[in-house]
Amino acid sequence: MRYSLIAITLAAGLLTGCAVGPNYARPTVKVPASFRAPEPLPPPQAASLADLKWFEVFKDEKLQELVRTALEQNYDLREAVSRVEQARANLGITRSNQFPQVSASGAVEITRVSRGGQTPLPVSFVKEQNRNWGEATLNLLSFEVDIWGRLRRATEGARANLLNAEENRKAVITTLVSDVASDYFNLLQLDHELEISRSTLETRRESLRLTLQRQGGGVATLLDLRQAEQLVSTAAQTIPTLQQQIEQTENQISLLLGKNPDGVVRGRKFVDQEMPPEVPTGLPSSLIERRPDIRAAEQALIAANANIGVAKAAYFPQLSLSGLLGGQSTQLSSLFSGPHSTWSFVPQVTQPIFTAGRLKSGVRLAEAEHQSALIQYERTIQIAFTEVSNALIAHQRTRESRLEQEHLVATLQDRKRLAYVRYRGGVDTQLNALDADRDLFQAELTLIQIRYSELVSVVQLYKALGGGWQS
Numbered sequence: 001m002r003y004s005l006i007a008i009t010l011a012a013g014l015l016t017g018c019a020v021g022p023n024y025a026r027p028t029v030k031v032p033a034s035f036r037a038p039e040p041l042p043p044p045q046a047a048s049l050a051d052l053k054w055f056e057v058f059k060d061e062k063l064q065e066l067v068r069t070a071l072e073q074n075y076d077l078r079e080a081v082s083r084v085e086q087a088r089a090n091l092g093i094t095r096s097n098q099f100p101q102v103s104a105s106g107a108v109e110i111t112r113v114s115r116g117g118q119t120p121l122p123v124s125f126v127k128e129q130n131r132n133w134g135e136a137t138l139n140l141l142s143f144e145v146d147i148w149g150r151l152r153r154a155t156e157g158a159r160a161n162l163l164n165a166e167e168n169r170k171a172v173i174t175t176l177v178s179d180v181a182s183d184y185f186n187l188l189q190l191d192h193e194l195e196i197s198r199s200t201l202e203t204r205r206e207s208l209r210l211t212l213q214r215q216g217g218g219v220a221t222l223l224d225l226r227q228a229e230q231l232v233s234t235a236a237q238t239i240p241t242l243q244q245q246i247e248q249t250e251n252q253i254s255l256l257l258g259k260n261p262d263g264v265v266r267g268r269k270f271v272d273q274e275m276p277p278e279v280p281t282g283l284p285s286s287l288i289e290r291r292p293d294i295r296a297a298e299q300a301l302i303a304a305n306a307n308i309g310v311a312k313a314a315y316f317p318q319l320s321l322s323g324l325l326g327g328q329s330t331q332l333s334s335l336f337s338g339p340h341s342t343w344s345f346v347p348q349v350t351q352p353i354f355t356a357g358r359l360k361s362g363v364r365l366a367e368a369e370h371q372s373a374l375i376q377y378e379r380t381i382q383i384a385f386t387e388v389s390n391a392l393i394a395h396q397r398t399r400e401s402r403l404e405q406e407h408l409v410a411t412l413q414d415r416k417r418l419a420y421v422r423y424r425g426g427v428d429t430q431l432n433a434l435d436a437d438r439d440l441f442q443a444e445l446t447l448i449q450i451r452y453s454e455l456v457s458v459v460q461l462y463k464a465l466g467g468g469w470q471s
Contacts, residue, residue: 019149020316021309024302027374029381031285037392048282050290050467054177057462059274062267063184066257070180073258077176080169087158087165094158098151100143144320150313157306160299167296170469174292177468180256181459187249188270189452193445194242200441201235207420207437208232211430224430231434235441270448275458279395281388281465290466291384297377304366304373311366314359317351384464391461398454405447412440 049057055064071077146152211228214220251261268274288294323345352359416436422428462468 018147019152019309020312021149021153022305024305026298027301027377029288029378031288032385033284035281035284035385035392036389038396045280046283046286047280048286048290048465048467049276049279049462050282050465052276052462052467053470054462054468057276057458057467058181060184060267062265063181066184066253066264067177067180069257069259070176071173074176074256075258077169077172078258080165080172084162084165084169087162091155091158091162094151095155097144098146098155103142142320142322144318147319148313148316150310150318153306153309153313157303157310160303160306164296164299164303167292167299170292171296174463174466174468176256178459178463180253182456183249183253183256184264185270185273185452185455185459187246187253187264188266188273189448190242190246190249191266192270192448194239194246196441196444196448197235197238197242200437200444201232201239204228204232204235204437207433210424219426220430227430227434231437234438270451273455275455279392279458279461281392281461284385287384287388287466288381292466292469294377294380294384294466297373297380301370301373301377304370308363308366308370311359311362314352314362317349320348320350322346322348384466387464388461391457391464395454395457395461398450398457402447402450402454405443405450409440409443409447412436412443416440 054067058064058067144151208225208228208231211220211225215222215225250264253264254261282290324343416433416439419428419433419436423430423433
């Protein structure tokens, strides 16, 4: 029996070298030679904006504090970490099936036989009413020989699921960093708009006081007064709206930080925000290796590929080995003595013969899921290149728009100055001065919004390139 056990074990060991199902090979994906952008980019280089850590891109100290708090307390990130731990535990459970399981069991049964039951027994038939029975077993072997690689493919899939969860965690970090930065810049933009609105309101109130004086002197008309009052009301109306947006943005940032709604401490002013002077994109081929969502999609594809092997292995016989060593006795004192010892060794083979198409359908299901994962992987890559291109276009176009808007604001500032000089000197009408004031106010607000869009375009490019998860 000993030699038979050794022979079976050796044979099983030789056979466990093969595994049914396809081995994973990374799909060939067409990668563009360069990222699409409005103007020719510099020659491709390995350096990329995404290689910088998030605190090297965002220099505002208060913003860095907010991001650090979010990385510790954000609910989505904490949930992603929990999913990683779940996948790691599942891998341990799945992998344990590849190894022999050892367990022990024992039982003691004490019974009393009745002499006065339905069929009474004489005392001579029942010498002792009490019966003791003890049993102890050590299951030395409970093991499925993985001849066709079913268990190894299952472990391969579980390991890929773990890596998928880890990459998804990194993707959550990337999104979280970009969301906090975007909302913080939006908050600073609203602060700056509020500052301009208050300054404009004060200027317009001063103009209204001047118009009242001129009307009292018979120089200005009632129409001039109403137009000045209209501009004051317009500027005053924007302030509560901006304050509402500021408070709601603060609440949104608090939610990202995992806190109750509260105010947010600012750092540098909106116009003082520092961004990298250049935004190198790096090689397009490196995007596949850097972006966590692409790597997560690939791990999902690996897991789906392994599941095909698990499904195909169900066609073949399963060999399981079990053995135990123990003892059985009516006397506990002699439970482990020689005459009462027991042992068994049971090799068992099961082979499906007729399953009404269940196994075939299982393989088809696994192959369809693999095809779906492949499509998702390819789509994720295409989305990544599209996001990079969109961010590059936004960065370039908003920069061009900002330069033009700055020139327009400078022109309107000079126009407003000249219009009020002419109006106070009695050379021009108040209408031209008020129009100049109105146009300048709107142009300044537009310039702030364009500057905000330019800042966000850098944030989005950093995220699209796969930056932000590095610590």
